[in-house]
Amino acid sequence: MKSSAPAEPSGSGPERGVLERLGAARVVPVVVVDDAEQGLGVARALDDGGLPVAEVTFRTSGARAAIEAITDRHPGMLVGAGTVVDPRQVEEAVTAGAAFLVSPGLSVPVVRAAQDAGVPIVPGVATASDIMAALDLGITTVKLFPAGVVGGPAAIKALSAPFGQVRFVPTGGVSAANLPEYLGLPSVLAVGGSWMVDKKLVAAGDLAAITRRTAEAVAIAAGARPGG
Template identity: 55%
Template sequence: MDTLERLTSARIIPVVVVDDVAHAVPLARALVAGGIPVAEVTFRTAAAPDVIRAMAQEVPEILVGAGTVLNAGQVDQAADAGAQFIVSPGFLPSVVERAKERGLIVVPGAVTPSEIMAALEAGLSIVKFFPANVYGGVDAIAALGAPFGGVKFVPTGGVSSANLGEYLALPNVIAVGGTWMVKPALIRAGDFVAVENLSREAVASIAN
């Protein structure tokens, strides 16, 4: 199974904010144990590259990517640390090109028709729809499916256990990004049992 298949087969992509690298490995193990072997480690903290490196080296079962990537330099930092995919909140050609140069899957943010067309022109067919709850959510993604039949979406922002099923029921949604199973407070408290349990509940909810 290649990176893209692993990314989309999980159906849920935990969006992780980690301040302390000591939490990286137990967090990754909790996600794997809970049935979600994916982590999008956001570049919202200075620890992000070290967290990616620790997860990639110590927990090979997990697919580790970098999120909130805003420039080509961060793409390089993520790639050097062992990230296997890049997620950006918006579409920036320099980020997309550098990710391609580094051999990484890249999922840029695109919510308007113009942004989606720019992503298509760059050779991409998967985009992040962020923040989903602000830009129309399920209804907006369903409507965009008509003119953009070949585009697949990863909605993030406002996705929760309550609406997870609605998003994943859309034929043009291949996965969702979320934080409810990896809330920063849980991570800071070292409550990885809760992370595992919430992850398991999320997986069970989409299996039914």
């Protein structure tokens, strides 16, 4: 009988603990907010929906303030910084309290800065060459991005054959509809998605809808079994 547990993350110490928590959550909401107030509202809605984790992207000027506010007001929430594309942002995110970092691609300076700061980073990959470069840096948990464009579940299956030690966090094009297919793959640690925290819902302050979509995602994830 195949286990329903998510693939075991790599790393050790604090890094391993963070990756284990991402694997336990199975879904990582990719959050775009304009300020601390929006960040706090979304964090509360996610928590109410049963998903105390958020990847706050550095796409807005208010991202750092949002991370600081969430980590201060919701200490039990696992908060990371996404769309980290240069070492300066690594420093800003870590100073703000980010427990993990996510990049859209693989940058050696960004990975090294995160490693120097002692914070786990999940860099984006799209090809076998990207994965080999990540392995050279000691990274075995990667973000397949944009997952829907580069082949989706089929790409993960193909890449898992030569890279059995790698765990994937597919992001980009993931939705409630295809969530079970992604989470059914043993090499998928978790998925990243924004459908439960749609920017229109955030802008409208519709926290009830965010909570509802989050609860639905949690229920779908709970029923998705690797190999099932």
